Amino acid sequence: MGTTLMVQGTTSDAGKSVLVAGLARVLHRRGLSVVPFKPQNMALNSAVTADGGEIGRAQALQAAACGLDPHTDMNPVLLKPSSDQGAQVIIHGRPAAELDARAYHDYKPVALEAVLASHRRLTAQYAHVLVEGAGSPAEINLRAGDIANMGFAEAVDCPVILVADIDRGGVFAHLVGTLALLSETERTRVQGFVINRFRGDIGLLQPGLDWLEQETGKPVLGVIPYLHGLYLDAEDALPREAMPSTPADALKVVVPALPRISNHTDFDPLRLHPAVDLRFVGPGEALQPADLVVLPGSKSVRADLAWLREQGWEEALQRHVRYGGKVLGICGGFQMLGHAVYDPDGVEGQSGSTPGLGWLDIETRLAPEKHLERVRGDRVLDREARVEGYEIHAGVTTGPGLGRPLLQLEHGADGARNADDAVAGTYVHGVFDTSDAAEALLQWAGMRSGMEKGEDLATARERGLERLADSLEEHLDMNCILTLLQAEPKEPVA
Known part of the structure; x- marks a missing residue:
């Protein structure tokens, strides 16, 4: 059976999707058998899979990072909001129900069965499963019956990495506050932190990193720089970063x-x-x-x-x-x-x-x-x-x-x-x-x-994945990541 490592975030858009995609490409370049997985996704950006179903667009990107065709097992539960309170529930790639938030809460045991079935199939086929959480694990009102974050991690007994976005501000409060709101067993499950989208002098950040490790007893596994102009498919939100300027006659x-x-x-x-x-x-x-x-x-x-x-x-x-x-x-x-x-x-x-x-x-x-x-x-x-x-x-x-x-x-x-x-x-x-x-x-x-022509989107996506993987190789403690995955420390394939 394959090993599992989960990436959770302190907030939405903290960098979970990007970190999983980057780690997937790093492992794929090292010749390791790896597959992405997101138990539950809520997004209106979706993709059609090789087996004729529908999954979140981010999991299709992560599949590309692994050199795989997207499959419905990579995102067994997809919620597509139709209003502020309701969503279409897609199970294993096919519409299953149209539910409001309260009704979906009651539906979660059914959704969990689908999640665990997909995870079992993936661990039987691949050596390593990289899991992306959803939103934050510290949403107290959503803890009961959780299938997207710590509820899943506890169910399959996997280690967790917690990522936070320093560009938003308050990164230490996000990390320490999230830990404080977890149960004791969940805190133990968190194996380290990754800080995302850092700009500036790392030396000025170091005192904060030292304090964080001393305060929590958990290591900082890496500080990922802000990669300006990086292109990867967005999971859901409209693009935040402006693209390069265009000519006046564009x-x-x-x-x-x-x-x-x-x-x-x-x-x-x-x-x-x-x-x-x-x-x-x-x-x-x-x-x-x-x-x-x-x-x-x-x-x-x-x-x-x-x-x-x-x-x-x-x-x-x-x-x-x-x-x-x-x-x-x-x-x-x-x-x-x-x-x-x-x-x-x-x-x-x-x-x-x-x-x-x-x-x-x-x-x-x-x-x-x-x-x-x-x-x-x-x-x-x-x-x-x-x-x-x-x-x-x-x-x-x-x-x-x-x-x-x-x-x-x-x-x-x-x-x-x-x-x-x-x-x-x-x-x-x-x-x-x-x-x-x-x-x-x-x-x-x-x-x-x-006028100058554009390029195929697949080419831009590949360039983005390679650039991201290069950055993770440089700024992450990959030996620790490989240890958590129980993977051999293979060097990247030239």
């Missing part, structure tokens, strides 16, 4: 940050593109002048469409198109561009229908069965271009507009365009991920010829 792309925006990693290639100025526009902001407006995916299409109208953005979009701008919809955004979205079964909330924006001659009926598929193709608009992505949607779209598709995929045509090619939509997430597809779409949107 193509301007605006994305409305819908309340239930999903899979915003679709826009990572545009954030990284040297000739694209990408902006997310939030509530209360005016829709800025742009060459291209992209309506993103949404967990609740009708509710987000109503919200978009409340912001006054429908009129702004009409002006945008009238004056020559382009509009692209992805998944839920594609559905919004049609004549109507019908939800007779209440798949995304209260049953009913909502008029669409009306630019595409299509309509969509939401259905309980979710469509999950990894796709590839060879045409975008009317030119040859490699496409690789995935579909995650509950809608069935029909109408004459599908006769002018946006993409040609291996399984057939996808998407739609209006008569004057000003508005288009697709169900494919990751439509910008290959440089071929991105350039075809950006030139359609008005990018002038001769």
